[in-house]
Amino acid sequence: MILAVDPIEQFQIHNLFPVAKIGSTEIAFTNSAAFMLAAVFGLTFFLVGATAGGRLVPTRLQSAAEIAYEFVATTVRSTTGSEGMKFFPFVFSIFMFVLTLNMIGLIPYSFTVTSHIIVTAALALTVFFTVLIYGLIRHGFHFFNLFVPKGVPIYILPLIVAIEILSFVSRPISHSVRLFANMLAGHITLQVFASFIILLGTGLGVIGWIGGALPFLMIVILFALETLVAFLQAYVFAILTCIYLNDAIHPGH
Amino acid sequence: MADGTRDQGNEPPDDEAALSARLQRLGERLTTASRPSENDSDPRQTANASAYARGFRMSTELVAGVVVGAVIGWLLDRWLGISPWGLIVFLLLGFAAGVLNVMRAAGVVRERHLND
Numbered sequence: 001m002i003l004a005v006d007p008i009e010q011f012q013i014h015n016l017f018p019v020a021k022i023g024s025t026e027i028a029f030t031n032s033a034a035f036m037l038a039a040v041f042g043l044t045f046f047l048v049g050a051t052a053g054g055r056l057v058p059t060r061l062q063s064a065a066e067i068a069y070e071f072v073a074t075t076v077r078s079t080t081g082s083e084g085m086k087f088f089p090f091v092f093s094i095f096m097f098v099l100t101l102n103m104i105g106l107i108p109y110s111f112t113v114t115s116h117i118i119v120t121a122a123l124a125l126t127v128f129f130t131v132l133i134y135g136l137i138r139h140g141f142h143f144f145n146l147f148v149p150k151g152v153p154i155y156i157l158p159l160i161v162a163i164e165i166l167s168f169v170s171r172p173i174s175h176s177v178r179l180f181a182n183m184l185a186g187h188i189t190l191q192v193f194a195s196f197i198i199l200l201g202t203g204l205g206v207i208g209w210i211g212g213a214l215p216f217l218m219i220v221i222l223f224a225l226e227t228l229v230a231f232l233q234a235y236v237f238a239i240l241t242c243i244y245l246n247d248a249i250h251p252g253h
Numbered sequence: 254m255a256d257g258t259r260d261q262g263n264e265p266p267d268d269e270a271a272l273s274a275r276l277q278r279l280g281e282r283l284t285t286a287s288r289p290s291e292n293d294s295d296p297r298q299t300a301n302a303s304a305y306a307r308g309f310r311m312s313t314e315l316v317a318g319v320v321v322g323a324v325i326g327w328l329l330d331r332w333l334g335i336s337p338w339g340l341i342v343f344l345l346l347g348f349a350a351g352v353l354n355v356m357r358a359a360g361v362v363r364e365r366h367l368n369d
Contacts, residue, residue, distance in 0.1 A: 166350035174317035
């Protein structure tokens with residue numbers, strides 16, 4: 001049994017069926033879109049189903065939904081203050097969406113949407129422009145005080161402002177690359193270790209299959225680590241969103 | 254939910270303030286628990302994961318600053334025809350911004366809003 005082992009193959013996007021045509025570009029419904037849709041439907045069913053009863057003593061499902069709510073609400077409140085709670089739906093949606101996509105990606109043979117930088121970049125840019133537009137609407141030109149630290153001598157101020165602006169603009173990059181690269185690297189690592197088992201088994205016969213227990217053990221450990229990373233990266237994405245939103249709500253004076 | 258038996262707090266457990274205080278304490282305990290500790294079952298693994306995550310965060314922050322500086326400099330060069338000065342200046346500025354990002358991420362420099 002020879003398997004073509006390509007660790008990148010799992011990230012390939014397949015067109016499932018065409019949807020529309022804009023100019024010469026065909027817009028197709030891809031496996032990526034299918035998994036995103038699955039995540040949205042799964043989340044909707046979970047949250048609607050969990051909160052439908054509204055019991056005082058929660059069922060397991062309702063308890064899970066309440067834990068998710070409390071977890072995100074605490075994060076938002078602790079980083080942006082109670083004023084930031086108007087962004088709670090936004091942060092909650094992002095957190096649950098990313099978390100669900102990460103968790104779905106852990107299921108064997110499934111597709112990890114968040115391992116594509118276009119998806120994470122779109123999310124990060126949404127956050128970036130939300131911060132920019134809300135900050136400008138809320139504070140007008142005072143928002144640009146964000147780039148002017150207090151107590152800086154006037155002769156190096158232009159330099160500092162330029163550096164602060166570049167630092168601000170570089171945010172969506174580090175924001176999106178972190179999630180994308182973590183998911184990509186983790187899934188490639190899992191695939192490579194899994195392919196070791198196949199290569200050992202097909203190459204060395206019985207001894208190989210016995211030796212394959214070692215990479216198998218490694219996969220078990222790595223899978224636990226990946227589960228942690230999937231949750232942690234969703235959390236990091238959400239908390240960074242909160243930190244950036246905080247700048248829009250309270251730009252430095 | 255757990256009742257107040259294993260909690261040293263003396264407030265009633267159904268009080269919302271007490272609940273949020275407990276949640277916060279749980280969050281603090283979780284953050285300390287996620288750091289590498291000696292009594293963990295596999296300390297090397299968690300230490301590696303945590304250090305890896307930290308290192309990864311720092312490197313993306315630095316690289317993001319440099320990349321943004323390079324892209325802006327390159328675009329300015331193309332639009333204004335001042336090659337190579339845009340790239341030189343903005344690459345240096347981008348590097349400075351990257352270092353600033355890393356220092357903010359590491360907590361060496363406090364975030365702006367925490368000063369006030």
